[in-house]
Amino acid sequence: MESFGDRLTEAMERKSSCVVAGLDPRTDALPDEFRARAGRSRADAAQAVLDFNLHVLDAVAPHCVAVKPQSAFYEALGWEGVRAYGETVRAARERGLLVIGDVKRGDIGSTAEAYAEGHLDLFDCDSVTVNPYLGADGIAPFLKRARAGKGVFVLVKTSNPSSVELQDLDCGGGPVYERVAALVHAWGESSVGRSGYSAAGAVVGATFPDAAARLRGLMPRAVFLVPGYGAQGATARDCRPCFDARGRGAVVNSSRGILFAYGKSGGVGWAEAVRDAARKMQEELETVRRA
Amino acid sequence: MESFGDRLTEAMERKSSCVVAGLDPRTDALPDEFRARAGRSRADAAQAVLDFNLHVLDAVAPHCVAVKPQSAFYEALGWEGVRAYGETVRAARERGLLVIGDVKRGDIGSTAEAYAEGHLDLFDCDSVTVNPYLGADGIAPFLKRARAGKGVFVLVKTSNPSSVELQDLDCGGGPVYERVAALVHAWGESSVGRSGYSAAGAVVGATFPDAAARLRGLMPRAVFLVPGYGAQGATARDCRPCFDARGRGAVVNSSRGILFAYGKSGGVGWAEAVRDAARKMQEELETVRRA
Numbered sequence: 001m002e003s004f005g006d007r008l009t010e011a012m013e014r015k016s017s018c019v020v021a022g023l024d025p026r027t028d029a030l031p032d033e034f035r036a037r038a039g040r041s042r043a044d045a046a047q048a049v050l051d052f053n054l055h056v057l058d059a060v061a062p063h064c065v066a067v068k069p070q071s072a073f074y075e076a077l078g079w080e081g082v083r084a085y086g087e088t089v090r091a092a093r094e095r096g097l098l099v100i101g102d103v104k105r106g107d108i109g110s111t112a113e114a115y116a117e118g119h120l121d122l123f124d125c126d127s128v129t130v131n132p133y134l135g136a137d138g139i140a141p142f143l144k145r146a147r148a149g150k151g152v153f154v155l156v157k158t159s160n161p162s163s164v165e166l167q168d169l170d171c172g173g174g175p176v177y178e179r180v181a182a183l184v185h186a187w188g189e190s191s192v193g194r195s196g197y198s199a200a201g202a203v204v205g206a207t208f209p210d211a212a213a214r215l216r217g218l219m220p221r222a223v224f225l226v227p228g229y230g231a232q233g234a235t236a237r238d239c240r241p242c243f244d245a246r247g248r249g250a251v252v253n254s255s256r257g258i259l260f261a262y263g264k265s266g267g268v269g270w271a272e273a274v275r276d277a278a279r280k281m282q283e284e285l286e287t288v289r290r291a
Numbered sequence: 292m293e294s295f296g297d298r299l300t301e302a303m304e305r306k307s308s309c310v311v312a313g314l315d316p317r318t319d320a321l322p323d324e325f326r327a328r329a330g331r332s333r334a335d336a337a338q339a340v341l342d343f344n345l346h347v348l349d350a351v352a353p354h355c356v357a358v359k360p361q362s363a364f365y366e367a368l369g370w371e372g373v374r375a376y377g378e379t380v381r382a383a384r385e386r387g388l389l390v391i392g393d394v395k396r397g398d399i400g401s402t403a404e405a406y407a408e409g410h411l412d413l414f415d416c417d418s419v420t421v422n423p424y425l426g427a428d429g430i431a432p433f434l435k436r437a438r439a440g441k442g443v444f445v446l447v448k449t450s451n452p453s454s455v456e457l458q459d460l461d462c463g464g465g466p467v468y469e470r471v472a473a474l475v476h477a478w479g480e481s482s483v484g485r486s487g488y489s490a491a492g493a494v495v496g497a498t499f500p501d502a503a504a505r506l507r508g509l510m511p512r513a514v515f516l517v518p519g520y521g522a523q524g525a526t527a528r529d530c531r532p533c534f535d536a537r538g539r540g541a542v543v544n545s546s547r548g549i550l551f552a553y554g555k556s557g558g559v560g561w562a563e564a565v566r567d568a569a570r571k572m573q574e575e576l577e578t579v580r581r582a
Contacts, residue, residue, distance in 0.1 A: 024402070072398060072405035078413050079377060083370035104398055106422055107363060108451040111315070114363035122369050131397055133424045133446055135453030155424055160399040162426030169470055171462035179460055 004151025005197025022255025023069040031266020046080035063278040066098035106131030113141040127151035146191035146199035159205025159228030206234035213241035224250040230257030247289035295442025296488025313546025314360040322557020337371035354569040357389035397422030404432040418442035437482035437490035450496025450519035497525035504532035515541040521548030538580035
């Protein structure tokens with residue numbers, strides 16, 4: 001079996017990159033030409049988002065291992081937006097990119113199975129983000145698809161300020177997120193591939209590097225999906241604890257920092273600005289993870 | 292301001308009901324005539340689901356205060372399913388039912404704002420279920436809409452067996468779910484209406500009645516959305532601790548028990564079986580909550 005962890009590790013080696021470009025297309029931040037079209041109707045907005053994404057995918061594909069479309073920004077445009085989401089996933093895979101559907105779903109039994117059908121089978125994402133609050137019932141249907149090379153990233157320690165309210169509660173000598181880490185490690189045991197990484201990854205924010213270092217030890221088989229780089233304040237160096245000793249085991253996301261690198265209005269050279277931002281992030285992180 | 296808690300409380304009094312019908316339309320469980328159409332294509336499946344839902348809404352409207360469409364079963368049918376979801380919400384509101392979008396979303400800042408736009412503004416649900424794992428950052432954008440009478444139900448103690456893995460971790464003299472209850476109570480403080488109930492409700496499973504009794508005391512301003520009745524094993528009596536002393540403050544969901552009350556094949560009388568199941572549940576719960 002080739003696990004999702006194997007597929008991601010192999011892509012990182014082949015492309016010399018651990019960069020994930022987040023596709024969070026806020027319509028009011030699109031380059032002028034797309035924003036003007038987006039203002040006409042919801043269907044036009046969804047089409048403008050899709051056209052924008054296709055240009056972005058062409059620009060970033062050489063420098064990224066994966067893209068991470070954020071479902072919320074597509075759902076905000078109704079079913080037309082969800083159609084654009086599906087087309088974006090398909091276009092990314094056609095360009096050889098792995099796709100992490102950022103959906104943070106979490107529900108029980110047969111409902112989680114329906115989410116897995118929708119997002120891993122029908123939309124055909126390679127993996128999705130999932131929420132651990134309901135326990136194993138909510139994760140198992142996704143991991144059933146590990147044999148098909150699919151995976152999940154379970155929220156463990158997120159990058160936002162209020163993540164401390166629940167995730168950092170002390171429960172018997174350690175925070176909740178370390179107990180979740182132990183669950184993730186157990187959930188991944190049956191899908192460890194030849195790379196040493198499983199189908200059960202973890203979301204670990206770069207904004208808390210000390211926590212990341214401990215979590216790396218607690219989840220040796222989990223690839224980390226690392227938010228917080230760039231716009232949220234974390235540097236490439238802050239991401240170092242997320243990698244293993246060989247510089248593997250983590251991919252780092254940037255959304256606004258890549259997608260809207262052209263600034264306010266866009267203009268003729270906007271796609272080059274996007275490409276340059278992805279390349280610069282790739283170079284910074286390669287230096288850090290190979291050190 | 293009329294809070295979402297006021298709107299729900301008023302509807303419970305007016306209709307003498309605390310029943311929520313869950314709209315979880317698994318295509319393979321639809322009555323024969325709909326299932327046959329659903330097998331032809333995904334677009335046909337979505338249309339069959341919508342047509343089925345319209346009949347169900349007519350059948351249950353006299354006996355329910357609200358319906359709760361489960362997003363997963365619509366997303367499993369792609370964008371066509373999401374379109375049917377939106378049409379279902381609209382049709383429910385036209386029939387005077389409150390709508391709880393069961394989406395269990397949870398994300399940070401601007402992303403949570405996009406989810407709120409999609410589900411409370413565009414789809415125009417009266418409330419949605421949300422996940423607390425990311426803390427207040429993920430809840431605030433939904434509660435910003437409390438002035439418009441909108442609300443949330445925060446997952447506190449869910450009805451599924453593996454809910455214990457994270458929710459029941461002991462953190463300093465009490466389980467995680469009681470700490471989440473304290474957060475929900477605080478989040479609701481600014482939106483308490485004349486009924487005494489706020490815009491910040493809580494999901495509390497009927498399958499853990501002792502926990503529900505304690506949670507009722509910890510969240511006196513939160514309406515409970517109670518899963519677990521019927522197919523999951525809880526009785527009307529098990530739901531009693533979720534209500535306040537006056538029999539208010541909770542609504543009880545049944546999905547399969549109402550929606551698929553006709554059994555395997557349906558037949559001419561299937562809609563009457565659905566209506567009867569809703570009425571029977573209404574009668575059982577009115578007896579218990581008025582006692």
